[in-house]
Amino acid sequence: MDAYEEVAGLLGADGPFAREVPNFAPREAQQAMARVVAEAIDQGEMLVAEAGTGTGKTFAYLVPALTSGKRVIVSTGTKALQDQLFFRDLPRVRSVLDARVKASLLKGRANYLCLYRLDQAVREGSFASRTETQQLATIRAWSARTRRGDRMELAEVPEESPLWPRVTSTTENCLGSECPFFDDCHVFKARREAADADVVVVNHHLLLADLALKQEGFGEILPGAHAFILDEAHQLPELAGQFFSHSVSARQLTELARDALTEGGGVTGATSVLLEPCEALQEAIRTLRLAVDRLPSRGAMATLLRQDAAVEALQKLQHTLEDLADALASQAERSRGLSNVHERAETLSARLARIDERDSEGEVRWYELSGRGFALHATPLDLATPLKAMREASQAAWIHTSATLSVAGNFSHFSEQLGLVDPVELALDSPFDYARQALCYLPESLPEPREDGYTERVIEAVLPVLEASNGRAFLLFTSHRALQRAADLLADRVPWPLFVQGTAPRHQLLEDFRHSGHGVLLGAASFWEGVDVAGEALSVVVIDKLPFAAPDDPVLQARLEAMQQAGVNPFMGWQVPSAVIALKQGAGRLIRDVHDRGVLVLCDPRLRSKGYGRLFLASLPPMPRTHALEDVQAFFA
Incomplete structure (x- = not known):
């Protein structure tokens, strides 16, 4: 019996799962998948595996991952699935196999409380409603007792509360190692844990954000792995489009203006320099939103640029953003916070100019409108090329699995979108009758x-x-x-x-x-x-x-x-x-x-x-x- 058969045998009638897991039913399809995944991890292959509902694909990839002796990153479609995998499935498999592996859970930074931004929000103290004031008190009390700082722990403050963006960080507004709270930072603690782990559970948003950043030469968040297992992989093509897009939204610009004033408030004389350009930017955001109010909720930039009022408002937005960047340049040396806001203004200004370029090969420029906001995007049409380059750079096995990857048994639509050339293919029917x-x-x-x-x-x-x-x-x-x-x-x-x-x-x-x-x-x-x-x-x-x-x-x-x-x-x-x-x-x-x-x-x-x-x-x-x-x-x- 070869090593891959042994891995499959763990899920068989004589294996530890049949002995120890209540109601566990050995399934041939599950064992077949475990065998192929074990081989893909060992040989560094590209695998596309469709496993019908009821195959038990989670165990079929976790068993080979935990017994491989290699570093594996498992990525799921949603945060809910990520939590289920980490808190329920992984501990069960680890305990049945008695596997001595370190596992860690890593989410995008918007899921972790930022102690610096919380401190700022408390000092600033201007809230839209009594509810928000109460929610801030709840978050403060929780911040004193939480170990992970994962907002999933705090069900009392709803996920859609406008307070969360004010007390979590983004890549743009994080102060990094110069932050006064760096030693206790939840994001960096989670990353340090991930760097030491054998199995890291992430979601596609974080995986793609990290790979997209790596492409631009930033440090890698997800430490080098021998294998990537992507569950719910059918979601990848659409998500990849989001992460290789360049976008500017009303919310990003509004937060920029607010953060500039908050940071300026802590430095003598800075507010008098920043107040006027910040207010002008806020006004320009409102003007553009009003100018596009009659347009369909999403469409090509060309549609927006046919409206004279919208063109004028877009130019005004660019000028006011440049003015704010110039004002911040004069203050940037005075604090780490102001330097960070200045960098953000420069980045957003460059992005906005890129989106407004009239003709660029291979990219689609488009807008979308929400209740009071807007977002402008430039999205590349070809995602296969950057994704392929990232996979090649990783020198790892890439395992894509889902219940829905093929069209009448053919995988080419999925593979072509991701730039997978001649991957190993596996189609397993559901065991249901x-x-x-x-x-x-x-x-x-x-x-x-x-x-x-x-x-x-x-x-x-x-x-x-x-x-x-x-x-x-x-x-x-x-x-x-x-x-x-x-x-x-x-x-x-x-x-x-x-x-x-x-x-x-x-x-x-x-x-x-x-x-x-x-x-x-x-x-x-x-x-x-x-x-x-x-x-x-x-x-x-x-x-x-x-x-x-x-x-x-x-x-x-x-x-x-x-x-x-x-x-x-x-x-x-x-x-x-x-x-x-x-x-x-x-x-x-x-x-x-x-x-x-x-x-x-x-x-x-x-x-x-x-x-x-x-x-x-x-x-x-x-x-x-x-x-x-x-x-x-x-x-x-």
């Missing part, structure tokens, strides 16, 4: 999705299914508008409690839905993935339309145009594969364990009427299909 546990219902006689009244017709088709299942359903929509319309239509017509995205935080909605037993949950966008409701509470998943990306996305539009010019059909080459992977994510919410039963309702008639519909159906787990409502009723009867 979909033929017995699930049914796919394709209601007949629905109109084309672009027709008026489509959502009304979807709800008409779904109501008898909900009656058969007695609620217990998850309705997924491709747009927030359709979600709202459906919520209004269902409000008076169903006896079950409705849980609608946007009415409460996501984790709260899911918790309430689980406990209701017969609820109907309506979600869009972020609810298509990462939602895990096993058992009776969820027995129906409805998908209103095929999840093609919104046509108003300027980066997508530019990418499709570039493909067209290169002679590739952008619809079949990009839009369909991306939508297939999104559909697989949504459908994956239905069957979460061996005892689950449920019906997947796919409403979009294009699955039958268009040739590409076959690709979508061929990418789903092998479950029986029906057009007859009676079959659905019989399934639940």
